[in-house]
Amino acid sequence: MSTTYRAxxxxRQKRVYDGTLGGLLALGLGLFVGISxxxxxxxxxxxxxIRGSSVSALLLLHVILCIGPLARLNPRFLPLLYNRRHLGVTLFLLALLHGAFATVQFHALGDENPLVSVLTAYGRDYRVFADGRINLPHFPFEPFGVLALFLFFLMAATSHDFWLRNLGASFWKAMHLGVYLAYGSVLVHVALGVLQSERGAIFPGLLAVGFVVVAGLHLAAARKETRIDRGKPLGEADGYAETCRVEDVAEGRGKVVxxxxxxxxxxRHQGRIHATSNVCRHQGGPVGEGRIVDGCITCPWHGWNYQPEDGCSPPPFTEVLETYDTRIQDGRVWVRTIANPPRQHCAGTAVTAT
Amino acid sequence: MKDDFYIGYQDQSPPSLARSTRRLVVALAMIVAGITALVAARQSPAEPGTFEFGVKRSFEGVLQENPLPMLRSVSPDGAVTNYLLVGAGKHGLPAFARGHDGQRVRFQGTVIQKGPGVLVELNDPESFLVLGPSTAAENRAADKSIGEVVLTGELVDTKCYFGVMRPATGKVHRACAVRCLSGGVPPGLLVRDDQGGAVVVLLSGPNARPLRFDVAWAARRVRAEGRLTWRGSFPCLEVVRLSLADSELP
Incomplete structure (x- = not known):
C-alpha cells in the first residue's frame, strides 16, 4: 500500500522474486544464445x-497471463501474483529491447526516418485486393508490434500504486486489461512476421499451445467464479438475506457469499461476524478469500488491510470498503441487502448471541 | 499449507508456501528451458557470409558506375576481379564515388563476402582518390555472355544478402530490403534449385542503365527475363521484363 509516489x-521476498525472475531470464536467454x-x-x-529478446518476452507474457487465473484456481499461486507488476515492467523492457534493435537493424541508416519506415516500408500491402481480400502473407506485421509495445509501456509506466490511486481503480484496471489487446496484437505480429519466414509446424504449434493454455485457464477460472454467482438464493426478510451457517465462517477467516x-x-473476528464488500479497493481482489491479520481484514492479492468494524483501512491509508449489518438467526448468518453509510461503525454480530 | 496465508510485504513467506513456491519455480524453469531450447534448435539456420565491420582494406582498379557499380581490378598476372560497390548503411554507391565512370581509382573500404562474390562498402571518402584514365588492358572485356533466360526467385538487396545480415531474406527482413533497395543498393534475384542450392543474380536495366523497379517487391518472388552474363564471379541479368511471380498474384 502506498499513499505517495515514492521508491x-x-x-526479502521482493528481492527473492526479482532474483528468481532474473535467473529465469538468464537461463532462457543463455540457452537461446548457446543453442542458436x-x-x-x-x-x-x-x-x-532480436530473436532472444522476443522469445523471452513472449514466454514472459504467457506466464503473466497465466498467473491471474492460476491464482484464482489455487491459492498456491498467490506468491507469484503479488509482484506480477515486476514481470510486466520486465516484459516491457524486453519488448523495448526487441523493438529498438529491430528498428535499428531493419530501418535505420536508410533513406527514411526509421520510425516512419517501421509503419510505411511496404505500406502498399496494407491495401486490400480488388476482390476485398486482405493480402495476409504480405500484410505489414510491424504495426502490431508497435501497438503491443505501446500498450506494454502504458501498463509498465502506470504500474505503481500512485497511478492506481490517481487514475482510479476502475480506469486503472480497465487500462491494464489492455494486456489482452497487447497479447492479441503480439500473436498477429508473430503470425504475420516470423511465421511467414519460418516453415514447419513447431512455431505455429507452440503459439497455438500457448493460446490454448491461456484461454483454457481463463475459462476454468471463469467457470469457478460463475459457480459462486449461480448459488441458489436463500431466504430474504426485513431487508436481510440469508447466506450460510455460522460455522461456515471460521475465526479469523473469510467466506464469500x-x-x-x-x-x-x-x-469472523473475535467471535463476531462482520460483512463487507468482497471487492478490494486496490485491484478488485476477492477480499472474502483473505484472512484477519493483526485485527484487519487482509486481501489475499496484495495484503491490503481494512478494519472489520468500519471497513476503513488503518491510518494513514484512506481506502474504505462498504460494510453491511449482519444478524444471526437459527444458526445462520443473515446480511442486510443495503450497505451502511461509508465509515459507519458496525460492531458485527456476536456468534454467542445466537 | 491450509492455514498458510501469503502476504508479500512481510519478510518471510510461510514455510510450507515457500516450499510449494520453490517447486513451482523449478517447474517454470523446466518449461522455460524446454521451450527456449526447442525454439532455438528449430529456427532456420543463417546462411554464411562475412561483413568485416570496422576493418578497412585498400582497393584499386577501374570504377564502373553503370549498369551496376563495380570495381574491376586487374592483378599483375592479368587476373580480373570484379567487386560490387555499395555505400555505408542502406545506400548504394556514395556521392563521392560517382561521376568517375571508367577511371582508375583507389580507396579504402570494408569487405562483404559470400562465397566467391565480394562486395566493398565505400565508407571512407577521405581515402578515395582518382588516379586517372584506365588502360586498354583494364578495359578489355572479361565478361562471359550466357544468353537469354527467364528466372524466378526472391528479390533481395545484395548488401545484406552477401553478409551484412544473416539471415537476409524473407518477410522479417523485408522492410530492410525495401530500405536498402530504395537507398540504391544493387538488387539481386535469389534463385534456388531443388537441391537446396542458391545463387544471387545481380539485376540491371537494359542499355547499361540501373534497373528501374518497384522496391515494394523486395522479399517477394519475382520473374525476370533478360540476357545473362557472368562478370567475374557475379552472374548479372540485363532485365528486359520484371514482374511479380504468378505465386504472388491474388
Whole structure:
C-alpha cells in the first residue's frame, strides 16, 4: 500500500522474486544464445538479440497471463501474483529491447526516418485486393508490434500504486486489461512476421499451445467464479438475506457469499461476524478469500488491510470498503441487502448471541 | 499449507508456501528451458557470409558506375576481379564515388563476402582518390555472355544478402530490403534449385542503365527475363521484363 509516489520498499521476498525472475531470464536467454550459436553458427549478434529478446518476452507474457487465473484456481499461486507488476515492467523492457534493435537493424541508416519506415516500408500491402481480400502473407506485421509495445509501456509506466490511486481503480484496471489487446496484437505480429519466414509446424504449434493454455485457464477460472454467482438464493426478510451457517465462517477467516446478486465477504473476528464488500479497493481482489491479520481484514492479492468494524483501512491509508449489518438467526448468518453509510461503525454480530 | 496465508510485504513467506513456491519455480524453469531450447534448435539456420565491420582494406582498379557499380581490378598476372560497390548503411554507391565512370581509382573500404562474390562498402571518402584514365588492358572485356533466360526467385538487396545480415531474406527482413533497395543498393534475384542450392543474380536495366523497379517487391518472388552474363564471379541479368511471380498474384 502506498499513499505517495515514492521508491518501492524492497523486502526479502521482493528481492527473492526479482532474483528468481532474473535467473529465469538468464537461463532462457543463455540457452537461446548457446543453442542458436551451435545450430546456426553464422547468426549475427544483432539477430541473436532480436530473436532472444522476443522469445523471452513472449514466454514472459504467457506466464503473466497465466498467473491471474492460476491464482484464482489455487491459492498456491498467490506468491507469484503479488509482484506480477515486476514481470510486466520486465516484459516491457524486453519488448523495448526487441523493438529498438529491430528498428535499428531493419530501418535505420536508410533513406527514411526509421520510425516512419517501421509503419510505411511496404505500406502498399496494407491495401486490400480488388476482390476485398486482405493480402495476409504480405500484410505489414510491424504495426502490431508497435501497438503491443505501446500498450506494454502504458501498463509498465502506470504500474505503481500512485497511478492506481490517481487514475482510479476502475480506469486503472480497465487500462491494464489492455494486456489482452497487447497479447492479441503480439500473436498477429508473430503470425504475420516470423511465421511467414519460418516453415514447419513447431512455431505455429507452440503459439497455438500457448493460446490454448491461456484461454483454457481463463475459462476454468471463469467457470469457478460463475459457480459462486449461480448459488441458489436463500431466504430474504426485513431487508436481510440469508447466506450460510455460522460455522461456515471460521475465526479469523473469510467466506464469500451472495447477497442480492452481489458478492459479500463475511469474516469472523473475535467471535463476531462482520460483512463487507468482497471487492478490494486496490485491484478488485476477492477480499472474502483473505484472512484477519493483526485485527484487519487482509486481501489475499496484495495484503491490503481494512478494519472489520468500519471497513476503513488503518491510518494513514484512506481506502474504505462498504460494510453491511449482519444478524444471526437459527444458526445462520443473515446480511442486510443495503450497505451502511461509508465509515459507519458496525460492531458485527456476536456468534454467542445466537 | 491450509492455514498458510501469503502476504508479500512481510519478510518471510510461510514455510510450507515457500516450499510449494520453490517447486513451482523449478517447474517454470523446466518449461522455460524446454521451450527456449526447442525454439532455438528449430529456427532456420543463417546462411554464411562475412561483413568485416570496422576493418578497412585498400582497393584499386577501374570504377564502373553503370549498369551496376563495380570495381574491376586487374592483378599483375592479368587476373580480373570484379567487386560490387555499395555505400555505408542502406545506400548504394556514395556521392563521392560517382561521376568517375571508367577511371582508375583507389580507396579504402570494408569487405562483404559470400562465397566467391565480394562486395566493398565505400565508407571512407577521405581515402578515395582518382588516379586517372584506365588502360586498354583494364578495359578489355572479361565478361562471359550466357544468353537469354527467364528466372524466378526472391528479390533481395545484395548488401545484406552477401553478409551484412544473416539471415537476409524473407518477410522479417523485408522492410530492410525495401530500405536498402530504395537507398540504391544493387538488387539481386535469389534463385534456388531443388537441391537446396542458391545463387544471387545481380539485376540491371537494359542499355547499361540501373534497373528501374518497384522496391515494394523486395522479399517477394519475382520473374525476370533478360540476357545473362557472368562478370567475374557475379552472374548479372540485363532485365528486359520484371514482374511479380504468378505465386504472388491474388
Amino acid at each position: 518501492i520498499d524492497w523486502n 550459436v551451435l545450430v546456426s553458427p553464422n547468426i549475427t549478434v544483432e539477430t541473436l538479440l 451472495l447477497v442480492a446478486g452481489q458478492r459479500i465477504a463475511l469474516f
